[in-house]
Amino acid sequence: MASSYFQERSTPASPDLLSPATPSIGVSSRTSNALSSRITSVLSASYADLDIRDALETLNGRGIRNTAETRRQLRLDVQKEVIQCNGDIVKDFGQVAEQLKRIGAAISNLNQSCADLRGHISAANQETGPVLEEATSLMNQRKQVEMKQRVLDAFSSHFVITEEEATALTSTAEPVDEEFFQTLTRAKKIHYDCQVLLGTEDQRLGLEILEQSSKQLNSAFQKLYRWIQREFKTLDLENPQINASIRRSLRVLAERPTLFQSCLDFFAEARENILSDSFYTALTGSAADLQSLSSMKPIEFHAHDPLRYVGDMLAWAHSATVSEREALEVLFISEGDEIARGIQAGLESEPWSRLEGDEEIFDGRKALNQLVSRDLTGVARLLRQRTEQVIQSHEDATLAYKIANLIAFYKNTFSRLLGNDSEVLDVFTGLEESAMRQFRANMRDHVAAVQSDLAVAPDDLSPPEFLEDALQMLKTxxxxxxxxxxxxxxxxxxxxxxxxxxxxxxxxxxxxLYKRLADPKNDIFAINCLLAAKNILAPYSFASDRISEIEDTIGEHSAKLVESQHRYLTYESGIDVLLNAVSEMSDSAEDISSLASLEPFKPEHLIATSQQLDDFLPSALMDAAENIKRLRNSRMVQKITEEAADKFCEDFEFLESKIIAADELLDDESESEDQAVVRLRDIFPRTSDEIRVLLS
Structure with missing residues (x-):
């Protein structure tokens, strides 16, 4: 539309449009300027301008063609349409004004109604104000009451025990069951928590609850104490399934050390009577056991054998102690340290129950050992009586010592089982001392009897009969x-x-006897006696000190025998005279040169001595050994003889050295004087090497 519109506008105007209706120069020029100005403004207008674009879109929507007629009528049509639209708008606003009048009337009615309602509400507020205030006050009071009720309920549930619970806790007619222990635990917690109430400004409530809970706890512990006593009367320790409630009751009762100790005293007394009766029954048998005597005989059945009789009694006591300890461990130790902790707590809550200066922590094992020892008091008393009767009624020293060792063995066993502080050990110590006193008395009587029979040593110098008997006893x-x-x-x-x-x-x-004998018989006799004693004691390490003493004494007597054998060799060989002659001679030339002039070294005497030595040497060792053949140790005989032979060889070497030195001096003198002399070596030719060979 816009493109076609501008294309039509750009075509040359028709001659009718260009030719003015009234030709005039001034008019023509103004019209041309106005048109140019319009065209310029139109052409300068931007299509991006919103107003231009809206106008063009409107023209395009109408489907108008760009003709002269259309352009002339366009303005009129547009103005007409504008006027029509304005008329429509005025008409519509007239209707709106009517509606607004009606709305205004309605609003006025509403305002009036609201004013009336406010009046009614103000009057109602004046009438209901006090009621609302009272209701608000009641609601607040209700909230406070409800809060107090909740506090009271919580306080009652925590600090107050119901009648049913109080009955279960304190009434002896009610059993000691789980409900009792739960209630007791709650009562202890109430008693402990009362400390919080005592810390408030108003302590009356706390004091009242504390007093009430203390009474209830005391009654509960008294009930528990009496119940445990009744249970102890019928308690079967042989039953491995001991009632768990008793163990729990003991742990709880430990919080009252006084009651707990009293309960233990009662239990110990009851167990002492039971064990005493059982021991007496085992000793003598009872009517109920007569049928089983064939399989289990009373201990007194073996009273004819004192050692077995005492051993059976001690074995029964040991077996009973082990059984008692195992059973009591189940009661007092198997649950750990609960009893120790309970007693510690009880001592803290009852400081008056602690002994003065007693700060030792409770030891469950030690307390158990003490309790078992107290249970065995009656058995130990009866055991002491029977054992002392056996000890005093026999005069056999060996039997008394065996009984003493048997008692010492069980004493050591009981000390490991019950500790060194057990009172039962005092009984064993007394019995052991009594047996040892009887042993010493019997031994002294035996020694006195033997001393009256002492005569002389045997001809073969062997240990006398009384020593042999004593050594056999010592061996036992x-x-x-x-x-x-x-x-x-x-x-x-x-x-x-x-x-x-x-x-x-x-x-x-x-x-x-040794003092009555001559040498060397006395030393041989002494060595034989000492060797017999040593052989008896040798297998036992505990006699090592005495064995060392005996060996030292044997060594002293052996040294005397060596000296005796040495004297024999020197005397029988004949060189003792030569040795005596040179024993005090010095090594000076004067003394050595005078050797040949000595009487024993004169040729006739020296030849006789040499002949005697030659006759003695072949059998010298055998003859010497024959002198001590009654020594009961062939190896010692050989050793003593060899030591004596060594000393003989040393003496001969000394003698030989003197002879050789004297011959050397004689040789020197003979060379200077050119005289022939008789040398001592030629008369006495034996050498020390030959002597050693012959005596080896």
């Missing part, structure tokens, strides 16, 4: 001590007392 005692593992800490020293009673008196008797 040492074996008993070794198998008893008694006095472990003093194992090496524990046997010294036995040696002083069972060996030393008999060795003293042998020493008296």
């Amino acid at each position: 005692l040492a074996k008993s001590y070794d198998t008893s593992i008694a006095a472990t800490d003093e194992r090496d020293n524990g046997f010294q007392a036995v040696l002083s009673e069972a060996l030393d008196p008999f060795l003293s008797g042998c020493e008296n």
Whole structure:
């Protein structure tokens, strides 16, 4: 539309349009300027202008063609349409004005109605104001009451025990069951939480609840205490399934140390009576056991065998102790340290129950050992009576010592089982001391009897019969001590007392016989006795000190035998005279030169001595060994003889050196004087090497 419109506008105007209706020069020029001006404004108008674009779109919508007629009528048509539109608008606004009048009337009516309503509302507010204020006050009061009710309910549920709960907690007619323990736990919590109430300004309520809870707790613990006592009367410790409620009750009762200790005292007394009766029944048998005597005989059935009799009693006591300890561990230890914690809490809540200066923490194991020891008091008393009867009614020292070792063995066993502080160990200590006193008394009587029979040593110089008997007894005692593992800490020293009673008196008797014998018989006799004692003690390490002493003594007597054998060799060989002659001679030339002038070194005497030496040497060792053949150790005989032979060889070497030195001086003198002399070596030709070969 726009393009066609501008194309039509750009074509040359028709002659009718260009020719003015009234030709005039002035008019023509103004019209041309106005038209040029219009065309210029039209052409300068931008299509992007909104007004131009809307106008063009309107023309395009009308489907108008660009003709002269159309252009003349266009303005009129547009103005007509504008006038018609304005008329329509005025008409429409007239209707709107009518509607606005009606709306205004309606608004006025509404305003009037609102004013009336405000009046009614104001009057209603004046009438209902006090009621609303009262209702608001009541609502606030209700909220406060509800809050107080909730607080009261919470307080009651936490700090107040119901009648049913109080009955279950304190009434002895009610059982000690789960409900009791739950209520007791709640009562303890109430008692503890009362500290919070005591911290407030008004302490009356806290004091009242604290007093009430204290009474209830005391009644509950008294009920629990009496219930445990009743249960202890019928408690079967042999049953592995011990009632769990008893263990729980003991843990709870531990919070009252006084009641707990009283309960333990009652239990210990009851168990002491039960164990005493059981031990007496095991000793003597009962009517109920007569049918089973064939399979299980009373301990007194073996009273004829004292060692077995005492051993059976001790074994029964040990077995009962183990069973008692295992059963009580289930009651007091199996649940950990609850009892210890309960007692600690009880001591904190009842400081008056703590002994003065007693700050030691409760030890469950130690308390268990003490309780078991108290349970065994009656058994220990009866055991002491029977064992002392056995000890005092027999005069056999070996039996008394075996019983002492047996008691020491069980004492050591009980100390590991119950601790070193157990009262039962005092009974074992007393019995052991009594057995050792009886042993020493019997041994002294035996020694006194033997000393009256001492005569002379045997001809073969062997240990006398009383020593042999004593050594056999000592062997039995040492074996008993070794198998008893008694006095472990003093194992090496524990046997010294036995040696002083069972060996030393008999060795003293042998020493008296030793003093009556001549050399070398006395030393041979002494060594034989000491070797016999050493052989008995050798297998036992606890006698090592005494064995060392015996070996030292044997060494002293062996040295004397060596000296005796040495004297024999020098005397029988004949060189003792020569040795005595040169023993005090110095190495000076004057003394050496005078050797040949000495009486023993004169040719006739020296020839006799040389002949005697030659006759002695072939059998010298055999003859010397024959002197100590009664020594009961062939190896020692050989050793002593060899040591004596070595000393003999050393003496001969010394003698030989003197002879050689004297011959050298004689040779020097003979060369200077040109005289022939008789050399000592020619008369006494034996050399020390030859002597060693012959005596080896």
